[in-house]
Amino acid sequence: xxxxxxxxxxxxxxxxxxxxxxxxxxxxxxxxxxxxxxxxxxxxxxxxxxxxxxxxxxxxxxxxxxxxxxxxxxxxxxxxxxxxxxxxxxxxxxxxxxxxxxxxxxxxxxxxx
Amino acid sequence: xxxxxxxxxxxxxxxxxxxxxxxxxxxxxxxxxxxxxxxxxxxxxxxxxxxxxxxxxxxxxxxxxxxxxxxxxxxxxxxxxxxxxxxxxxxxxxxxxxxxxxxxxxxxxxxxxxx
Numbered sequence: 320x321x322x323x324x325x326x327x328x329x330x331x332x333x334x335x336x337x338x339x340x341x342x343x344x345x346x347x348x349x350x351x352x353x354x355x356x357x358x359x360x361x362x363x364x365x366x367x368x369x370x371x372x373x374x375x376x377x378x379x380x381x382x383x384x385x386x387x388x389x390x391x392x393x394x395x396x397x398x399x400x401x402x403x404x405x406x407x408x409x410x411x412x413x414x415x416x417x418x419x420x421x422x423x424x425x426x427x428x429x430x431x432x
Numbered sequence: 433x434x435x436x437x438x439x440x441x442x443x444x445x446x447x448x449x450x451x452x453x454x455x456x457x458x459x460x461x462x463x464x465x466x467x468x469x470x471x472x473x474x475x476x477x478x479x480x481x482x483x484x485x486x487x488x489x490x491x492x493x494x495x496x497x498x499x500x501x502x503x504x505x506x507x508x509x510x511x512x513x514x515x516x517x518x519x520x521x522x523x524x525x526x527x528x529x530x531x532x533x534x535x536x537x538x539x540x541x542x543x544x545x546x547x
Binding site for chain 1: 436463465467472473474475476477480482490522524526528535536538539540541
């Protein structure tokens, strides 16, 4: 099974500042990579995914992520955050051809005015 | 399009009681799964199913049972609730394996407290 490490549990950030959330995974086999967002008291919503092709992936709400195979990382970035980006963010990984997702512990982003 | 529907949204149980968390999807997805979410631990897979009549254990299956008699429904049963099962439970579905099928759609969650 995959092991997923989200390096920051809490990230406070001011409105309109950039943010980066770091994610590393364990496996060297081919993988699919995902970032999900969870707003307070809601389910998880897909932000973006890497399946193949370009290593820079763009998602919803201005987020993007870069897949780095040599470093087994999939870091999430947004150049300018809004108050509405306050949420918990989860990195998830599955082996290609497998159904199962392995999740990181989550990063709580708090955006302040 | 309802997506993935979980019921109930909230539940309080006494230790030793049993209950069933319901999950239904209307997207004709093959793959369904149950996760529990605990602070600082992310989501952990309890059980999953790759189609009607086929289920398997995930990372934390003890104390839970599942069945999949139809494509749409995937109930999770707590046989004898324990305080350690206090958690938020999420059901998810996806079309299946393969490069374009792996996006998981999640329900809104069931917040369970065992006292």
